[in-house]
Amino acid sequence: MTDDVTEQAPVQQVQTEGKALEQAFERFARFSDPAALAKLNLETATAIQRELADVRTSRLGKKSAWASTKKLIGRVTPEERPVVGQLVQEIENRVVALVDTIEINLKSHIEQERTARESIDVTLPGRRPPYGHRHPITILRERIEDIFVALGYIIEDGREIETDFYNFTALNIPENHPARGEADTFYTTDGFALRSQTSTVQIHAMQRRGVPIRMIAPGRVFRRDTPDPTHNPMFYQVEGLCVDRGITMAHLKGTVTEFLRRMFGPDTVTRFRPSYFPFTEPSAEFDFSCFKCKGAGCRICKNSGWIELGGSGMVHPNVLRIVGVDPKVYSGFAFGLGIDRMCALMYELDDIRLLFENDVRFLEQFE
Ligand SMILES: [Zn+2]
Numbered sequence: 001m002t003d004d005v006t007e008q009a010p011v012q013q014v015q016t017e018g019k020a021l022e023q024a025f026e027r028f029a030r031f032s033d034p035a036a037l038a039k040l041n042l043e044t045a046t047a048i049q050r051e052l053a054d055v056r057t058s059r060l061g062k063k064s065a066w067a068s069t070k071k072l073i074g075r076v077t078p079e080e081r082p083v084v085g086q087l088v089q090e091i092e093n094r095v096v097a098l099v100d101t102i103e104i105n106l107k108s109h110i111e112q113e114r115t116a117r118e119s120i121d122v123t124l125p126g127r128r129p130p131y132g133h134r135h136p137i138t139i140l141r142e143r144i145e146d147i148f149v150a151l152g153y154i155i156e157d158g159r160e161i162e163t164d165f166y167n168f169t170a171l172n173i174p175e176n177h178p179a180r181g182e183a184d185t186f187y188t189t190d191g192f193a194l195r196s197q198t199s200t201v202q203i204h205a206m207q208r209r210g211v212p213i214r215m216i217a218p219g220r221v222f223r224r225d226t227p228d229p230t231h232n233p234m235f236y237q238v239e240g241l242c243v244d245r246g247i248t249m250a251h252l253k254g255t256v257t258e259f260l261r262r263m264f265g266p267d268t269v270t271r272f273r274p275s276y277f278p279f280t281e282p283s284a285e286f287d288f289s290c291f292k293c294k295g296a297g298c299r300i301c302k303n304s305g306w307i308e309l310g311g312s313g314m315v316h317p318n319v320l321r322i323v324g325v326d327p328k329v330y331s332g333f334a335f336g337l338g339i340d341r342m343c344a345l346m347y348e349l350d351d352i353r354l355l356f357e358n359d360v361r362f363l364e365q366f367e
Contacts, residue, residue, distance in 0.1 A: 010076045010084050017069040018091035024059045025095060028052050031102045034109070042113040049106045056099055066092075136366040137236055137355060140343050141218045144238055147262045148216045151255065153240070156217040158201035160194060167193040170203040171279040172318045186222050186233075194222035198239035199279055202315075202334060205241065206323040211330050212244035218339065229351040236339035243315060243325065243332030249282070252312055252333035256286055260309075264291040271306060280313025280334055291346075300345060307345060310337030 008016070028048070030036045037045065060066055070092075073085050134142075145155055167173075168180055178184060179196060186194040201217035209215075218238040225231045242251065257270045269289040277283045287308045290301035297303035312335035317327035344352045347366065354362050 010072050010080055011087060013072065014069060014084055014087050014091070017066060018087070021059055021066050021091065021095055024055055025099060028055070028102050029098065031105055032098055034105045037105055037109040040109065040113075042110065042117060045106055045110050045113060049103070049110065052099065052102060052106070060092075060096070060099075133364055133366065135355075135363060136343050136347060137339055139366060140339055140346070141236065141238070143263065144218065144259075144339070145216065147259055148240065150262075151214075151258065153214045153216050153242075156201050156205045156215045158195070158198065158204055158217055158219055160220055160222070161188065161192050162195045162200050163192060166200045166203050167195055167197075170319065170322045171197075171199050172316045172322075173278045177278065182224075184224055186224060195219075196223050197221050198237040198336060199334065201239055202241045202279075202319070203323060206243065206320075206325065211325050211332075213332075214242045214244075216240045227353055229353065230341075230344075232340065232352055232356065234356070235341075235352075237336050238339055240335045241315070241332060242334075243320070243330055245330060247314075247331045247333060249284075249314060249333070252284075252314070252335065255333070256312060256335055260288045264288065267294070269295070272312070275311060275313075277311055277313055279316050279319050280311075281316045283311065283313035285311050286335070300348065309342065310335055312336070 028051075031048070040048070058064060070088055073081060073088060076084050149155065164180075167185070168177070173179060185196050188194075198217045198219050198221055201215075201219070205215050205217070206213060216238055217240075218236065220234055221237050222234050225233045227233065240255070242255065253270070253272060257268075260270055261268045267289075268291065271287045271289075272284040273287070275283045275285040285308065287306040289295045290298060290305055290307050292298050292300045293305065295305035297305050301307050312333065315332040315334050320327045320330060320332070340352050340355055343349065343355060349355070
């Protein structure tokens with residue numbers, strides 16, 4: 001208090017200071033109504049709480065102007081003392097009651113906001129993380145594998161880069177055969193071939209495991225081809241081989257037929273047509289009755305009622321001999337079919353190139 005001020009009448013002085021005190025809290029006054037807090041978020045409410053605590057300290061604390069004003073009570077005349085004392089008390093009670101109310105309101109609002117933020121709304125639907133899909137070729141390959149595993153076959157894996165011996169010679173493909181040419185087969189600069197059929201795995205498997213053997217080998221093969229809706233220079237095949245004593249063409253027909261029935265339904269009919277492959281003798285291509293029209297004729301089977309699927313035959317004696325198996329004791333059959341082609345049929349794809357373009361919008365359609 002300055003001397004000027006102390007010269008004012010004490011009551012007037014208390015009133016002036018009291019007014020200043022009340023004004024200091026004026027901007028918080030509306031929060032004495034809890035409804036005024038409803039729209040405040042946690043951060044804002046916490047900031048106001050902190051600000052109010054600061055103002056309370058500076059305006060009502062021991063070093064505040066108001067604390068000095070209260071000391072007037074001891075300095076006034078005994079006659080004035082009750083009036084001044086009462087006035088000071090009234091003002092202080094009013095201000096402290098207001099600040100207390102606001103503080104309580106802020107505290108409870110902040111607690112509510114904090115609880116709401118930390119609690120989990122169990123009624124909200126969960127956010128599903130994006131799942132990958134199996135590629136349609138993988139889906140089909142696994143179905144084929146499941147069927148043959150159930151028939152007692154093992155699954156063999158093979159290398160994609162091969163020597164001349166495995167890709168051609170061991171498969172009884174003659175030296176001058178056009179398939180050996182660079183127009184048909186990809187070669188590395190070191191003269192290795194990218195395998196042009198999965199039949200190479202037959203040779204590796206028989207060399208490693210010996211006979212009897214029942215195996216399938218799904219995998220990628222490579223042929224020089226200009227990509228178009230039905231051709232790709234890389235595609236998937238699955239090869240099958242069964243070698244044992246007394247294996248005949250009847251076993252081949254029975255196995256292929258059973259596979260196709262499990263794949264396309266129990267009423268599927270198969271048809272074998274004589275053909276030629278260097279590594280089988282006799283050889284046959286096999287067709288099956290259209291799974292869509294059941295033989296009546298449709299777009300998929302080009303109105304023939306039949307779908308051509310793969311090649312097969314009895315393992316050529318030369319192939320058995322080259323892996324050290326005596327063809328007079330053992331015989332076997334082999335077959336191969338294209339997984340991409342089967343995929344195109346089953347999913348009615350107009351263009352097999354879609355399978356390798358990796359467009360998720362396309363791939364996501366298959367489960
Ligand atoms: Zn059809």
